[in-house]
Amino acid sequence: MALDLERISKRAGLLTEPKLLPALQAQLDALVGYQALLGELELPDGPVESAPMPTRRDLAMPVLSVPVLKGLRREGDQVCLPGVPHAEKRNVARVIRPTRIERVSDGKELQLPSWPPTRDDT
Amino acid sequence: MNLTELAAQVQGRVLSARSLSEAALVRLQDAGPLNAVAWCVPDAARVQADAVDRLCSMEKDAGPLAGVPVAVKANIAVEGMPMDCASASLAGYLAPSTARAVYLLQNAGAVLFCGANMDELAIGTTGTNSVHGATGNPSLPGHVPGGSSSGSAALVAAGVVPLALGTDSGGSVRQPAAWCGVVGAVGTWGRISRSGVMAHASSFDRVGVISQGVADAALAMEVLSGPDSQDASAALRDVPVLLKAASLGVDGLKIGVLRQAQDMADPVVAGALQATLEGLKHQGATLQELSLPELNMALSCYQVLAAVEALSSLARIDGMRFGPRGEGEAFHQALRQARSGGFGPGVKQRLLLGSYLAEHQQDVVLPSRRLREKLKQSLFILLGQVDAIVLPTTPGLPLKVGEQDGGTSDALTALSSLAGVPAISVPIGRGCQGIGAQVLSRLWDERSAFRVAGAIEALNRS
Numbered sequence: 097m098a099l100d101l102e103r104i105s106k107r108a109g110l111l112t113e114p115k116l117l118p119a120l121q122a123q124l125d126a127l128v129g130y131q132a133l134l135g136e137l138e139l140p141d142g143p144v145e146s147a148p149m150p151t152r153r154d155l156a157m158p159v160l161s162v163p164v165l166k167g168l169r170r171e172g173d174q175v176c177l178p179g180v181p182h183a184e185k186r187n188v189a190r191v192i193r194p195t196r197i198e199r200v201s202d203g204k205e206l207q208l209p210s211w212p213p214t215r216d217d218t
Numbered sequence: 219m220n221l222t223e224l225a226a227q228v229q230g231r232v233l234s235a236r237s238l239s240e241a242a243l244v245r246l247q248d249a250g251p252l253n254a255v256a257w258c259v260p261d262a263a264r265v266q267a268d269a270v271d272r273l274c275s276m277e278k279d280a281g282p283l284a285g286v287p288v289a290v291k292a293n294i295a296v297e298g299m300p301m302d303c304a305s306a307s308l309a310g311y312l313a314p315s316t317a318r319a320v321y322l323l324q325n326a327g328a329v330l331f332c333g334a335n336m337d338e339l340a341i342g343t344t345g346t347n348s349v350h351g352a353t354g355n356p357s358l359p360g361h362v363p364g365g366s367s368s369g370s371a372a373l374v375a376a377g378v379v380p381l382a383l384g385t386d387s388g389g390s391v392r393q394p395a396a397w398c399g400v401v402g403a404v405g406t407w408g409r410i411s412r413s414g415v416m417a418h419a420s421s422f423d424r425v426g427v428i429s430q431g432v433a434d435a436a437l438a439m440e441v442l443s444g445p446d447s448q449d450a451s452a453a454l455r456d457v458p459v460l461l462k463a464a465s466l467g468v469d470g471l472k473i474g475v476l477r478q479a480q481d482m483a484d485p486v487v488a489g490a491l492q493a494t495l496e497g498l499k500h501q502g503a504t505l506q507e508l509s510l511p512e513l514n515m516a517l518s519c520y521q522v523l524a525a526v527e528a529l530s531s532l533a534r535i536d537g538m539r540f541g542p543r544g545e546g547e548a549f550h551q552a553l554r555q556a557r558s559g560g561f562g563p564g565v566k567q568r569l570l571l572g573s574y575l576a577e578h579q580q581d582v583v584l585p586s587r588r589l590r591e592k593l594k595q596s597l598f599i600l601l602g603q604v605d606a607i608v609l610p611t612t613p614g615l616p617l618k619v620g621e622q623d624g625g626t627s628d629a630l631t632a633l634s635s636l637a638g639v640p641a642i643s644v645p646i647g648r649g650c651q652g653i654g655a656q657v658l659s660r661l662w663d664e665r666s667a668f669r670v671a672g673a674i675e676a677l678n679r680s
Contacts, residue, residue, distance in 0.1 A: 108573035111558040130518035139588035
């Protein structure tokens with residue numbers, strides 16, 4: 097399986113670290129045999145279960161920062177801005193569209209990337 | 219003394235909750251070299267213990283776990299306590315509320331002592347990937363305790379607390395329980411609320427219990443089960459009666475043995491399991507050989523799906539509201555900086571795999587979802603033929619410190635994780651530490667699993 101470390105690192109929200117490559121490549125090599133076995137199996141057709149939605153408490157917990165899962169960001173949600181101390185007023189912004197926010201202190205409109213990045217973002 | 223007897227003594231004022239707390243604190247200090255603790259609240263424990271003693275002195279019911287000291291894994295919220303999930307990315311984060319599972323334990327009279335060390339963000343199988351440092355194995359010095367609920371298993375095995383909470387996605391309660399020589403149990407997916415628990419891979423994540431005995435695990439699971447308005451995935455089902463099941467024996471039960479699981483196991487592990495199965499047969503159980511040809515693919519299937527889910531679940535950790543912030547003029551630069559600085563190599567590895575697989579939905583992820591469905595249906599059919607299936611908890615013996623197995627110790631726990639069926643690991647192997655038998659039962663039938671697990675425990679104690 098070919099690997100573009102920079103691209104997948106960016107999608108994972110990580111810096112590109114070449115030292116992680118050998119272990120990752122080993123994992124992918126191990127999956128080659130698995131993929132071959134998958135190809136030989138008769139697997140059920142039709143819809144398959146996907147992961148359940150996060151629980152209501154998951155969404156309510158402050159652990160969840162707002163600019164997270166694509167689609168969870170809703171109009172009116174408050175977000176914090178990177179590089180600005182938490183306590184400062186200019187830290188706070190309000191979501192006006194899924195990828196647009198408005199800084200509360202001066203009304204300035206800013207763009208946020210969707211998260212996780214989509215294929216287009218990368 | 220099991221937990222029921224212990225709680226009865228506290229209720230009857232033969233023992234005081236305060237004296238149990240003080241004893242646990244002394245043991246906690248003695249167990250310092252294990253590095254099994256992420257945080258500790260001695261004063262709060264004393265306050266809780268005194269409250270239990272006051273209830274008992276007024277002859278009021280203090281609960282089925284009256285005065286029992288407990289620990290919880292550091293990814294389970296306790297209001298005002300650190301919840302760093304053993305990750306630098308959550309350094310300094312304090313839980314804003316208490317998890318439902320912790321609330322239920324405390325409501326049953328348990329006294330919360332400490333947060334247990336763990337593999338970072340519940341990703342790992344050795345107990346060595348933690349910002350707090352590696353946890354030791356009190357049962358097998360020089361060996362790892364297993365993970366990711368490493369601290370929970372080590373604290374119970376060392377006798378610091380008789381009961382601890384862990385979380386299990388691919389085997390994170392059962393595998394460390396086996397390697398530390400204690401009992402680890404998870405119910406059907408959805409049996410115990412996950413509200414207030416840090417998500418890793420939501421379709422796999424379960425809260426589980428680690429204890430010194432099967433009856434203790436059964437009692438704890440009774441306390442913890444039930445619906446929760448804060449967790450839509452917690453089942454609207456009645457609390458099962460499990461404690462009595464642990465002592466019913468296996469006479470008349472049909473127990474399935476997975477041929478492929480025995481083939482995958484180390485000869486020492488397979489031998490210990492075979493001896494256990496013979497013992498169950500002598501107790502009146504009927505053994506039936508079963509076959510699940512795709513069992514050897516369960517681990518890879520789990521690893522693929524868990525990596526993809528973790529990529530989404532852990533996206534919330536972005537260094538914005540908590541943890542060290544990254545530097546950078548743009549949002550994405552600060553975010554990548556924060557995450558790369560905050561996550562350890564094991565977590566990064568999982569995220570990179572998930573990111574890679576996100577590009578391979580059609581050729582790997584979707585077929586893996588279909589394989590999961592196939593494995594589930596095959597397992598349900600097999601469980602329809604027997605009362606329970608018994609297989610090794612791990613294919614191999616505990617790793618020595620410094621050894622790595624690439625996560626293959628989850629090869630036999632992944633099956634229950636994929637299907638969401640109850641699973642209990644019980645120590646087996648006389649004279650050989652670190653081997654567990656795993657009992658699986660039908661969805662919502664924890665009772666059968668506890669019945670068989672109780673019989674296995676009795677065999678090994680006789």
